[in-house]
Amino acid sequence: MINGVGNAAIFQLFAFMGVVLYVPFLNVGLFTRPIAFPHYMVPAGSFYCLQVAYDEFRKLLIRRGMVKIKEKQKMVGWFA
Numbered sequence: 001m002i003n004g005v006g007n008a009a010i011f012q013l014f015a016f017m018g019v020v021l022y023v024p025f026l027n028v029g030l031f032t033r034p035i036a037f038p039h040y041m042v043p044a045g046s047f048y049c050l051q052v053a054y055d056e057f058r059k060l061l062i063r064r065g066m067v068k069i070k071e072k073q074k075m076v077g078w079f080a
Contacts (some may be wrong), residue, residue, distance in 0.1 A: 010048065017024070017044070020032060021034055021035060022034050
């Protein structure tokens with residue numbers, strides 16, 4: 001992705017989850033326990049791929065609804 005802020009946010013999310021799950025003194029304080037690495041990355045990674053695909057598809061649909069009217073981009077129809 002080109003969005004640097006979005007990439008930083010995703011990295012921070014994974015780093016925060018890793019710290020909460022794998023730092024021993026935080027496990028005691030937050031009542032968590034370490035989990036196996038595949039159980040940590042597979043669900044989160046697959047959800048991330050699904051979210052990126054959905055966002056790209058949404059942008060494609062929105063861009064197809066744009067037309068030029070008097071040298072300005074205008075939306076045709078209704079988009080949420």
